[in-house]
Amino acid sequence: MRTPRRRRELSAVVDLRLPFDPILALAAIGLSACSVAAIAGATEGSxxxxxxxxxxxxxxVVAVVVSRMDYARLQELRWPLYGFMLASIVAVALLGTSVNGSTLSIQLPFFSFQASELGKVLLAVTGAAVLVERSRSIDEWSTTLRLLAFLFLPAAMVVSSDLGSGLVYGAVSLGVLLIGGAPGRHLAVIGVVLVTGITLVLGVLPAAGVNVLKPYQTDRLTAFLHPGDEQGPGYQLNQAxxxxxSGQKTGRxxxxxxxxxxxxxxxxxDFIFASVGERFGFMGGALILSLYALIMWRGLRILATARDFFGAVLAAGILAMLLFEVLVNAGMNVGIMPITGIPLPLVSYGGSSVLSTYLAIGLLQAIYAQGRAAARRPPTVARPD
Known part of the structure; x- marks a missing residue:
């Protein structure tokens, strides 16, 4: 039997009375329902x-529990969480199962654990916490460079085996820096360096006989530039x-x-969106994209009404992650973006992706709940002496 003191300590961590955003919750659940329908139509067996x-x-369940917690406590855990993220990436590289030449996950009894999927959310949390810690000196180049090193280290660790996740890490990093107040001139220089690096890696260095990426990774990234190619990644794009x-308006x-x-x-x-397009047509694809639009709309409102700076930056990192994944996955299915292996959040099959995305939704709900609770709290009036 819990003592009153124990119940008070528990309520300080998990508060069941906090409000939640019903539109955000229904949009996420709706995407899961669409996922089940799409997978049932695309696969044989149950x-x-x-x-x-x-x-x-x-x-x-994870999202509900996280949404009832005070997300600000994560600031105190930024270094343990960052260490866990790096350690899990290393563990997958050493102990993981190799699939098509890439080591992406560790096989567990019930699902395959992909550290790179959980790392996307942890990077948003730890990146936001470290940026808030150094926000007073954000205008200095030394601070921006330190933040870049902090944010891009996990990306560099996963990019060789999981190119798509590495790109998502980069999107999270830029979202955190943008909303965190990094000067525009710093972001412009970072953008120029990134474009130059991509040009070197995909064009100049391979022409000189130096391959930074594995050949199949380069082929997947450049396949959308050669739509007539019927082999390899070009075949995947054409079939998608x-x-x-063939789905036209209402699907086949x-x-x-x-x-x-x-x-x-x-x-x-990877190509679940194409499966939806064939079976349910334009209407099915439009429904899924509309649900993502609802999540982005509510996410932006949550960012704007966050209780504190940490909550706003954390929401920005999560929204950057979700938006980048949706744009790239849907884009590669219609042939306007490179094939990167990025899943469609909550719709693509996979335990690590689904659980990590619901963790992110739970964090957005926690920021919403704390912001609403703070807004409802009556202002403190100082007593006259």
Whole structure:
């Protein structure tokens, strides 16, 4: 039996009376429902569907618990969380299972743990905390360079084996720096350096016989520039575009063949959006994108009404992560973005991706709840002497 003191200590960590954003919650649950319908239509058998339902239910529980907590406590844990993130990336590299030449995950009894997926959220948390700690000197180049080193170290560690996650880490970093108040001239220089680096890695150095990335990674990144290529990554893009185009307005329903007959690769993960386009047509794709638009709208409102600077920067990092993943995944399915292996949040099949995204949704709900609670609190009036 808990003592009153124990109950007070627990309520200081988890407050069940806090408000929540119903639109954000319904949009996330709606995406999970769309995911189950899309996976059921794209795959044979019920194993993928049942597992995705379990992942979504566990993720919702995680989001609810996190949303009832005071997110500000994470500032005190920034260094342990950062250390855990780096250690988990190293652990996957040493102990993980190799798939298609890349070591992405550690096989657990119920799902494959991808440290890079959880790391996206942890980077937003730790990056926001460190930036807030150094916010008074944010105008100095030394501060910006230290923050870049802090933020880009995990990206550099995962990019060789998980290129897509490395790019998402970069998007999170830029979102944190932008809302965190990094000077525009600093961001402009960073942008020029990034563009120069991409040009060297994908064009200049390979032409000189120096390959920074693995050949298949370079091919996937440049395949969308050669739409006529029928081999390798070009084949994947062509099949995805055929699937989306054949769906037209309302989809082919049970007559969909690209996914079920195996022409569309990675139909339940990387190319789930193409599966939706074929089976449910323009209406299905528009529904999913509309739900993401709702999440971004509510996320921006949460950022604007955050209780403190840390909450605003953390929300910015999470929104940058989600927006980048949606734009790149949907873009690569229609042939206007490179193939990077980035999942469609809450829709692509996978335990690590679903759980990490619901963790991010829970953090947004926590920022919303604390902001609303602070706004409702009556102002403190100083007593006259």
């Amino acid at each position: 194993e993928f569907v049942s597992r995705q339902i379990v992942y979504a239910l566990v993720g919702i 575009k055929i699937a989306i185009g 329903g049970d007559a969909a063949t690209q996914a079920k007959l195996g022409y569309l690769p990675e139909k339940q993960t």
